[in-house]
């Protein structure tokens with residue numbers, strides 16, 4: 001935290017100085033009031049004759065002090081916000097950078113909902129904590145100890161009364177904070193869960209409606225929301241009891257001061273003005289302590305949030321970056337050497353002892369039942385995940401030895417789920433190759449068979465794409481994703497089931513265009529349909545985490561039972577019935 005505070009310490013110190021000015025004005029006022037009452041109105045030092053001139057002079061002095069105190073307060077506020085907003089801003093930027101450097105397993109572990117809550121709500125809590133700390137801590141400590149000091153100066157007895165109440169007040173506050181602290185951590189975790197659910201439900205609202213699951217989701221959301229409210233109420237109850245307790249203790253002290261004031265006045269040791277000033281100081285002290293209570297509430301919540309933000313900031317990126325930029329020869333050869341893989345924390349191998357070499361310029365298709373590990377296999381090439389055993393090599397070099405950026409520069413991917421951004425069609429395609437010229441975008445779109453439908457749109461490449469590509473059909477989204485991949489001149493192209501929404505004719509035209517335009521690049525195609533893969537140089541059939549067979553379409557039709565079964569289920573049936 002110090003790292004961030006240090007950068008804006010100057011503003012925080014200036015804010016603190018203005019706060020000192022504001023509190024000093026507050027502390028001076030009761031003394032002046034006491035003189036107005038004693039010397040001005042009652043004429044205690046003048047044989048009982050009131051001194052109206054003094055009342056005017058001291059009254060004007062008080063107004064001046066109040067105005068100066070107000071100015072100090074406003075300037076304090078401004079500087080506090082400059083420091084806290086900037087500190088929050090720096091933390092947010094660092095969190096974002098760190099999240100961008102996270103490996104896929106780290107992203108899986110945190111979860112989207114939790115990351116969003118941490119970067120938004122938690123940082124806001126930390127920001128509020130910083131601003132309250134700079135403003136409140138100085139104000140409350142100065143006001144509390146200053147009022148106490150002034151009371152001792154007024155009358156030893158008054159000071160001792162307040163001092164006796166102090167341990168009880170601190171005890172009550174500490175007890176409540178001890179009870180509330182774990183609740184704040186629970187509250188943030190529940191917010192995580194609620195945010196995650198909210199994201200899932202809003203992005204999946206169409207499927208919820210289609211499956212008529214609104215009632216179920218409402219119930220699920222209501223339950224999570226109910227848990228959150230329960231925790232919030234528990235916290236509120238704790239502080240609801242704390243406030244009257246603190247108030248009660250302080251008013252008890254004020255009553256005792258009044259009693260003692262009466263006795264002291266009787267003995268001539270205190271004037272009415274002194275008793276009045278003592279009560280004002282006691283009220284200021286009460287305000288100070290109430291602010292302290294509020295401050296501790298925020299410190300508690302801020303500390304819980306800061307712990308969660310720190311978990312992001314202190315998470316070391318798990319993928320250790322290599323140092324190599326690559327080699328001039330081979331360019332596009334991939335080798336899986338005895339590779340096994342399991343998802344972190346699962347313990348069960350998704351891939352076992354994979355041995356496969358894909359040569360430069362080759363087109364290799366990967367087939368197999370759903371969930372057999374096709375995506376997991378190709379995810380090892382750009383190091384989205386690291387193999388648990390064995391080695392993945394690109395151009396003869398272990399992928400772990402490459403700089404991640406250099407490795408990923410070699411590769412272009414169209415993922416299984418077409419993720420489009422809220423920008424124009426052209427910008428979505430250019431996302432794959434920043435700075436790409438219009439000609440390149442149009443060429444990529446023509447390879448992806450997207451040029452005709454883009455041209456038919458009123459604003460062509462300038463057409464805005466709605467959030468997550470909602471304004472486009474599944475096939476259109478897939479073709480823009482493919483165009484985004486092929487716009488980049490890459491050594492390796494990976495198409496992870498990215499043509500599933502295309503009709504067979506369009507799909508075949510895309511593969512022909514791809515082969516023509518990128519003859520020297522290696523292409524890996526994951527697909528479910530025989531028609532999509534039959535023209536590939538080789539087809540790899542995955543089964544039970546291993547390679548069941550590898551060969552051309554014709555070879556597999558003869559030698560691989562799994563492939564024959566897929567073939568018969570998709571094409572054979574049609575052929576037989578024809």
Ligand SMILES: Nc1ncnc2c1ncn2[C@@H]1O[C@H](COP(=O)(O)OP(=O)(O)OP(=O)(O)O)[C@@H](O)[C@H]1O
Nearest residue numbers: 108343346350369370371372373374375376377416
């Ligand atoms: N992030 C993840 N964390 C844990 N397990 C995962 C993760 N992603 C996938 N799996 C599991 O790994 C296995 C292989 O998944 P993978 O996505 O590689 O299969 P696939 O062959 O590509 O499937 P499909 O054809 O349905 O896309 C599945 O059992 C899946 O449940």
